[in-house]
Amino acid sequence: MNYGELFHVTLPETALDLAALLVLLVDLAFLRKAALQVRLSSAAVIGVIGCLAAMWAVGMQTSAGFSVDGLLVLANGGVTAVAQMGVLVLTAVTLLLLIDSSFTKHPGEFVAVVLMAASGGLVISAARDLLVIFIGLELLSIGLYILTAFGKTSAKSAEAALKYYLFGGMSAAFLLFGFSYFYGLTGSTNLYEIQSSIANSGSSPLLIVAWVLVVAGLGFKVAAVPFHLWAPDTYEGAPAPAAAFIASVSKIASFTLLLTFSFQWLQVSNEYLSGARPAVEHYIVSAYQSWQHLALVLLIAAVASMIVGNLAALAQTSVRRLLAYSAIAHAGYILLGIAIYSTYSGQSDVMSFWGNAFNAGVISQNAVLYYVLTYGLTTIGAFGVIGVVERTTGSDKLDAFLGLHKRNPVLAAVLLILFLSLAGIPPLVGFWAKFNLFAAVLAVGGGVWPFALVALAVAMSAVSLYYYLQVLKRAYVMPAVDDTPIHVHPVTMLVLMAIAAAVVLAGCLPSVLQGWIASF
């Protein structure tokens, strides 16, 4: 075990945690008497600088990761780097949108917790060992419980936090239980060893049990049906920046973890490839076949999420709850991309099957990352707008958005762009993300079932237009009850406009972000 190497690999996390300590120090030692606005701004600025430093550290990574006894514990580059960059960018955006909020008198603590939770997100994205995964998840989750509860004067915030905490604790227990099965089956906590052990010995019914338990734990994190019950209450009760953080950063980290699980399952190391051909072929076939069972569990959750999320969103009157259900629906689409991989159906040339399957897998993995990153950005923007409207009207009900185009035309335009993007209207990025994802799913998984699932997803996203339009209808069409202008802090406005511009630009020039993701 080389601590120097460990330090080098965890430099981004270290940068974030140092920034967190610095925020606390500055806020508690020097700014106790300062105005809330000043304290918020300085905490946010230090936090953003911390994120930038961590991004720099991610970009500087050159090694393949941190290994113990030749087994990878923390990965570097590839999916990990993209996800870490995403976590950091979105954390920074969340912090920037914090500047004119007023839900707390302790901005230093809030920002510090955000940064620490984000460092948990970084760990999750890199982890390749069950124990490290669990530590990262808890680091993130505990931060999120605190953030949810931060609106100390709001009963809803407390209720939401308690619910979130109880569900979270329960799901963590399931996850650990599932992990212990994995360990029992294979004698290792390392993902690679687990996979190769199962591929060599063949799958067993206990494997499915273990996987169902793990999916229960991770399904909670990504708010997939039937583990979604916390989401509407938490989205509704948490302070807007905390909700934005939960809806974006935490989602990226958790989906990356699921991607790691699935992709790791279908990888064959070079060491193995150089072995005797029949053994390698048996290994590949067995890995792809055992994934079919595991994928089924994810697909059930995906279908349920798409249907329940979209249908339940139709009935919402609170925009936050509406976004929560729409998040559940989006999780369903993303799970399709994670679950569906090429199926081995008796091809005689196993090696060329594996080559094609692997390439297709990389494409669909990138498509999932693209979706998660752009969805996270759009959601943060949406919560930014909701936060502004809430501060003025005191409500997040649909009717709070009445006449928004008169009260603040720019804010209304941002809302229009973000919601249409969530609904998947071109040329906005949400459309491209969906197209990219569904095209990748069809490319890897030819056949009736992937096609039927994509058809369901497309049909369901047609349904989603209805509820997004419910919000936009109030902003643009229905008469205003109150048309006093809404004033927005210039920084907030600027950040929201930048998000909207990014959503439009990334939609018009999709290959830029796509190329960036593929470049890692």
Add this chain to the structure above:
Amino acid sequence: MLAWTIYLSFAGALVEALLPKGKPALARAVALVVALAGLVIAICGFAGGAGQGRVVLVDTPWVPAMGIHYTLAADGISRVLVLLTGLAAVAGVLFSWNIELRTNEFFAFFLALIGGVYGVFLSFDLFLLFVFYEIAIVPKYFLIAIWGSTRREYAAMKLALYSFAGSAMVLIGLLAAYAMAGSHSTGIVELGHAALPVSFQMWAFPLVFVGFAILAGMWPFHTWAPTGHVAAPTAASMLLAGVVMKLGAYGCLRVAMGLFPHGMDPWGFGFLGIGSWRDVFAVLAVIGIIYGALVALVQTDFKFVIGYSSVSHMGFVLLGLMTLNQIGVTGAVLQMFSHGVLAGLLFGIVGRIVYERTHTRQLAELETMHLSKRLPFAAWGFAIAGIASMGLPGFSGFVAELQVLVGSWKADPWWTAAAGVGIVIGVAYTWRALQKAFFSDAPSMAHTHEHGHELAAITWPEVTGFTLLAATSLLVGLWPRVLLDSIEPAVKALLAGGAQ
């Protein structure tokens, strides 16, 4: 150069969105200039493209990793429909000259819609075409929901959901075709050459065809059309009936029929004389023709008469497409143009010239107003438009519907017979509306509604818009070769080789 119709319209929309509020005159002027510029480019492109086949305007890689190109091109069919869009845009701006509520936003949505429509007609990449197709949906919603009348929010939502459901079907077919062809390209030409398996085409064709046909108002998926047209502000109904429904028909022709030509092959078994998807859709088209005409015959709201007549006339387009022969499909494209012009004309007269003055569209109330004496321009205008619309020789409708009927006779005489009945009913509902709305001698009910007051004089934008559209219909009716020379070679190529 034609590509600039798209860019200009979107730029115009952006400028309108940024214009200071409360200056309607400025907003109108900008919109008129942009629409006129588009029309001029469309005319130049049409004239310049004479005798040429498909001309590629722009072709650059857009998403190289997935083989998606930004391909704009124009063939004879595109040029005709772009010309129609230019005309409809100018007429639409002229007929919405009286919009005072949020004028600049109105024209912003209006021009965004126009830009999307131009884009669809010029796209030769399936992905790009779909992008433009969807761009056209959202402005429609807002145009109707904000500036509309009768049950506008309901109608707008219904229209948006129908459109989005249709485009979801199209997207599923598009994704499947892309994956089936090996995920290399989304070019319409390339996919047309991909030789997709017949069994795949058999189910992709109906999926995509219906997806587009929803927007073309195909029975039984037409119900968005009458409510949408009626609720929409005049300019939006003109665009909806005039060009947006043509987007659907164009998609049916270019995408569904171009990419999946074998989807129309016989199934190998027959049921009640229906043995292929082609028969199914032809029968639905014929039902649409007769059903739309019959329902138009009993409407009490003047605008609903025109709304249902659109369903009937679009039935001719779909029937023409399903003939799969040169003359029938040519007739279908010509009918798209003709109906685009005439529907614009009819909606302009009913929605703008009459309704804005009388504030009623109920035929029973209009009967008592003796509009032929008080609004002679409207009365004679509607008479001309109605005559053109019912297919009298000398106007565009006659040439178009005649060709469709000849083509369908070749395919199946029964279709022609049934569609002919539709034409007869068309004469009946047009005369009925004309008589009730303008030339009735029912006793006047004094002191009700606007009766007794002097109706506002006809304004210059109305006269100009009317003249533009009526003259176009007359010109095409007298000299159809001007469009046919452009349409015929393109249709021939399309029928011969899938998507050329």
